[in-house]
Amino acid sequence: MTTATSIPNSPTAAGGERARSTLLHIAAWPWRAINWFGGSVERHWKNITAAFVQVWANKTRSVLTALGIIIAVTSTITVVSFVQGFGNYVTDMLRGFGTNMVFVIPSMPSGVQGRMMGRVVMDIDDVRAVGAQCDKVRRITPLMFSNVTIEYGHEKITDVNLRGTTEQFQTIRSFYADEGRFFGPMDVDSGAYVCALGRDVLKDLEADESIVGDFIYLNEHRFKVLGLLEKKGAAFDESQDRIVLIPHTTGVKMFPFLSRFLPMVLEATSEEDVEEASLQLTKVLRTRHNIQPGQPNDFRILRQDEILRDFQKVQMVATSVLAGIVGISLIVGGVGIMNIMLVSVTERTREIGLRKSIGGRRRDIMAQFLTEAIVLSTLGGVVGILLGYGICAVASLHPSMVEVKVPIWVVAMALGFSAGVGIVFGIIPAFKAAILHPIDALRHE
Amino acid sequence: MIASNESKGSSLIELVDLTKIYRVGTEIVNALRGVSLTIRENEYVAIMGPSGSGKSTMMNILGCLDVPTSGKYVLRGQDVSTLSQSRLARIRGRQIGFVFQTFELLPRTTALKNVELPLMYAQVSRKKQRAMAALKRVGLEDRATHRPNQLSGGQKQRVAIARALAQTPDIILADEPTGNLDSKTGEEIMAIFDSLHAEGQTIIVVTHEEEIAARCRRVIRLHDGMIASDETISPVSAPAPRERVTTP
Numbered sequence A: 001m002t003t004a005t006s007i008p009n010s011p012t013a014a015g016g017e018r019a020r021s022t023l024l025h026i027a028a029w030p031w032r033a034i035n036w037f038g039g040s041v042e043r044h045w046k047n048i049t050a051a052f053v054q055v056w057a058n059k060t061r062s063v064l065t066a067l068g069i070i071i072a073v074t075s076t077i078t079v080v081s082f083v084q085g086f087g088n089y090v091t092d093m094l095r096g097f098g099t100n101m102v103f104v105i106p107s108m109p110s111g112v113q114g115r116m117m118g119r120v121v122m123d124i125d126d127v128r129a130v131g132a133q134c135d136k137v138r139r140i141t142p143l144m145f146s147n148v149t150i151e152y153g154h155e156k157i158t159d160v161n162l163r164g165t166t167e168q169f170q171t172i173r174s175f176y177a178d179e180g181r182f183f184g185p186m187d188v189d190s191g192a193y194v195c196a197l198g199r200d201v202l203k204d205l206e207a208d209e210s211i212v213g214d215f216i217y218l219n220e221h222r223f224k225v226l227g228l229l230e231k232k233g234a235a236f237d238e239s240q241d242r243i244v245l246i247p248h249t250t251g252v253k254m255f256p257f258l259s260r261f262l263p264m265v266l267e268a269t270s271e272e273d274v275e276e277a278s279l280q281l282t283k284v285l286r287t288r289h290n291i292q293p294g295q296p297n298d299f300r301i302l303r304q305d306e307i308l309r310d311f312q313k314v315q316m317v318a319t320s321v322l323a324g325i326v327g328i329s330l331i332v333g334g335v336g337i338m339n340i341m342l343v344s345v346t347e348r349t350r351e352i353g354l355r356k357s358i359g360g361r362r363r364d365i366m367a368q369f370l371t372e373a374i375v376l377s378t379l380g381g382v383v384g385i386l387l388g389y390g391i392c393a394v395a396s397l398h399p400s401m402v403e404v405k406v407p408i409w410v411v412a413m414a415l416g417f418s419a420g421v422g423i424v425f426g427i428i429p430a431f432k433a434a435i436l437h438p439i440d441a442l443r444h445e
Numbered sequence B: 001m002i003a004s005n006e007s008k009g010s011s012l013i014e015l016v017d018l019t020k021i022y023r024v025g026t027e028i029v030n031a032l033r034g035v036s037l038t039i040r041e042n043e044y045v046a047i048m049g050p051s052g053s054g055k056s057t058m059m060n061i062l063g064c065l066d067v068p069t070s071g072k073y074v075l076r077g078q079d080v081s082t083l084s085q086s087r088l089a090r091i092r093g094r095q096i097g098f099v100f101q102t103f104e105l106l107p108r109t110t111a112l113k114n115v116e117l118p119l120m121y122a123q124v125s126r127k128k129q130r131a132m133a134a135l136k137r138v139g140l141e142d143r144a145t146h147r148p149n150q151l152s153g154g155q156k157q158r159v160a161i162a163r164a165l166a167q168t169p170d171i172i173l174a175d176e177p178t179g180n181l182d183s184k185t186g187e188e189i190m191a192i193f194d195s196l197h198a199e200g201q202t203i204i205v206v207t208h209e210e211e212i213a214a215r216c217r218r219v220i221r222l223h224d225g226m227i228a229s230d231e232t233i234s235p236v237s238a239p240a241p242r243e244r245v246t247t248p
Ligand SMILES: Nc1ncnc2c1ncn2[C@@H]1O[C@H](COP(=O)(O)OP(=O)(O)OP(=O)(O)O)[C@@H](O)[C@H]1O
Pocket: B022, B023, B024, B029, B030, B031, B049, B050, B051, B052, B053, B054, B055, B056, B057, B058
């Protein structure tokens, strides 16, 4: 900084002087910056090319040195990509359910308070009340859970998921009939013996689509098959297609005791309204169930957005824990680099002495060896990234494998970390080289 | 090259009572015991003396590669002992051209790149042209792309001289530059020094050979870390110098 040191009598003159020198200073800045940067870029470039020459001259050693980094980066990339791949698969599936969906399940609170409340009751009137009184609830339907045995012709299959619901179910869960039709409000009102079948049921019954319009037996009750549900696939290893849907009114006739244990599923007016809808329905149900302030709910609310959020939290934790564990191997790789760089400094002591004797400053020598360490570790990182890509690409080829995509952020991170490892572990050898006494270095044997 | 007429005769190097003591374990070696001398611009000095007399020790101090234990070293009016590491590096890079007995070229690096090295540290412009000019000066422009292992000993030393010249130093310090060469090649190297001196370059050469010393205008003989004799020889007739033996 060049500032006016003498203070003239006239303050305006001083101001003018200072302003002028400051202006000149500022005007000179870009030029200086370019000069400095230009010069330093050239030297950095020299160091980088020299480092490549050095790495290439000792190919085998370089590979062995960088092996730790290569392995660390390869495993980081692979592990993170796999976790992300599986995670994305599950997330997409959860999204498919709709994120503004809410389940309400009757549930006795745990502990003494729960036991004091007696039996838990949730019935169709609760469902209707929630539907009528909560303006943030767009659609609502009861969802009765049970299992049945199905008979069709000579085939008999057991333990099929039975859901008693209304026609609203299709929209809420986006689970439509793509063959024949779903049952309608009339069927629900009248408690008709009609059903819609999932595709896996069809397969297990060894039937084809001509079953639509035909009759099957659910726990020995005769049902007409109105339609077939579109294929949904598996969620958490459980088929969503081994299912039979009937009107809940009919379900109650088959399983009378379930009328007092009726879960519901509803759709909030929007994703943002899920919170509000939950509050509203809590209020309605607590009032209807005569729950005093301070007493716990006798039902549980499962929110799809929360399930998704929880899952994403788990996924993030899993990713960072795994990445952290394999990240530790980066340190091991770094120690390998430091080791070889120390050897290299010792081997090239005379070269260092020579460089110093012809004008190389400490910082020049430091920069040279630090650059070499960084180039070495970054090259290791690049090789590791390519290997990681390769492994993920090969794994994705397997038919029953989810799509494993390498996230770009993990590539950037791997590069950053391997370069960082070069800096951290290159500092000591570079410093050792930099502080060598020129004549001692030249005399080294 | 240095403009010889302008600065001729002014003092370039001044050593005042320079000592250097090495400690090896409990043993103490007095490598230099009070050396004082002045070297002017455009001098051509030979340093002689028996093995172990401190020649290399003195050269290393002159080249700012080593520091004296005591005494003063003034280079172009600047007391070197007061300078920081980076200022010393700057002096080594810009004011001094050191030529080693063992050449000290970077392996796997072309002659041209070796010569460019000091220019790179000095961050000067037109490195390639300057390095090429220096190589031309030692007659090696056609070997610019050769690596040290593709050069003869004499050629290696010429590259080393070109490297020392590249920065147009105030002084060239050569510690037994012909020590690893046969006498004919040594002659060629000395011929280069001769012509550099004729152009005004200040040169100090350490040598064991009287014929080489005879080319110089001044011969300083060291003995046991002290100056035994310091004679200026007339260029025409080179009489055998008298040796004055002093006991410490
Ligand atoms: N690094 C060192 N440590 C200890 N002693 C040293 C060291 N360098 C030189 N010496 C000693 O200092 C004395 C002078 O050594 P120097 O190398 O200057 O001799 P020289 O005149 O160059 O000999 P030569 O003609 O054999 O090259 C010698 O006795 C030597 O043993």
